[in-house]
Amino acid sequence: MQSTMSKSSYSTGELMAVAIARQMKHHDGDWAAVGAYSQLPAAAMKLARILYAPNLWWLAGGGGAINSSSKLVTSTSDHRVLRGAEYVMNMEDIVDIEMWRYSRDNGKIVAVVGGIQIDQYGSSNMVCVGDYAAPKVRGVGTVGLCFGVSFGIVYFFTMHHTPRIFVEQVDFVSSPGHTPERKKYVPPLCQGPQLVFSPLGIFDFAPATGTMRIKSLHPGVSVDEVQSKTGFPLGVPEQVLETEPPTAQELAVLRTQVDPDGLLRELRITR
């Protein structure tokens, strides 16, 4: 089903951007990285800096803009993103800071990233579907997911919630989730994936097993629906919370300051 505004006064894209922005309350003063094809987290960062985390620093993808405050555009490396920025990083700057946790405190580097597959442990894949040597789908490549072992905290967002994206086990580990290898090799300061924001809900990882479970479902989404669209058994809490819809204030800021062109309402999000 395509996301529309017919049933409610906000789109799924706006709901997701608001949910990610609220999470940034925990990161006031931290530094967050957003990648390519990332209108949702980019909008969330702009919204968060206005309403919830004035001291958040954020990077708009490989274009390198720090604290871009211009209206949302489709490409995160578009030159229009540089308007209202405070610094423009080159790639060397970006690698420097995204490996930064080796010399700094934990939790300072936050990433909001995606994948063509995300599995029950939060491993993410951007390289291939099927056998690596003879892939059914050749993906775009690992890009910045190599920093999944150096970011303090990883959040995922997806534009679709299907069993093809949420798989039992990824076909290629671009970034490891809560795997035995993470435990063995990755310094514990790098906590790995914490939350997943999908068009159906928000998910976290059970500390004991490292597996994905429901944190809240978006209004109108049932446990049966989300389970049927997920390729592995989701943990279900005793009481399933509903994601709090955007407030009038959040929507007003989003539509007047962050996204006046309404890109979030036109995103091709499937649920």
Place this chain on the structure above:
Amino acid sequence: MEVIDAPQRTRKVGTLQQAAALIKDGDTLAFGGIHSHNGPMALIREIIRQGTKSLKLIANVSAGMPADLLVGAGCVDTLMVCYVGLEHLGMAPRYREAAEQGRIKIIDGDEIYYVLGLKAGALGLPFVPYPPGHEARDNPKREPTYQRTLDPYTGREIIVSPAIAPDVGIIHAARCDPYGNVVHLGSVVADDLIAKASRRTIVTAEEIVPLESIQADPKRTSIPGHYIDMVVKAPFGAHPLSCHGVYNHDEAAIRDYRDADIDAYLREYVFGPKDHFAYLEKFGIERLLNLRESL
């Protein structure tokens, strides 16, 4: 202001044809920009026109149409991939097809492999050592150009990836003077590293500005001319990609490319037009000038 410009100083200005001729069959070629921005497209079209083959292409950190077009034209033998795709416009179709059919060799890199590889290439360092943690990812396991070696200081086994030293680097920027001093009017991305790591670097620029304009604001210079071997004037030389600070990307033209039959596209936009201006004329003054948007 009095400006001193030695008359015997060598100007590096050349043509697209001369620039493309510097790239030989089998060369390792790096190109600058990112996604739909600042790709040296006019030069890439000329490289294809000249029939250059068997390139080892170092795709930029997030490459789209420049990599896809060179692959689709059959110029590429090996492709170093950090990211190759069309961002919000979807997958890069010729790259995807060639990779899935095994017609090109893929090197599965990532941001560290690419950026620190170029850094090592620039410095003459033999390889890039990785901090602990990368053992948990698949790239170092599945991509054979990663190796392991002993860290002599700790005795621990560490992951390393190779230095990247391209034969030729090609970049596109808003301005350049005749001596190679480059001015980006937006993101530099890894263009500076490409210039430092490549044995030869060619810059195509929207305009060639006089030395005085560089001297008036030297802190504006994004890459000093000592890294640059040839300067080519190429107005709208990144089209259909953007040139940061000068014009936006032509999204409709990139969509048309994505959806086109590659041979028909090459005939119409690469082999058909006799030169870069003939290519631009296919789009027309109104469409091109309407893309202009400064920062």
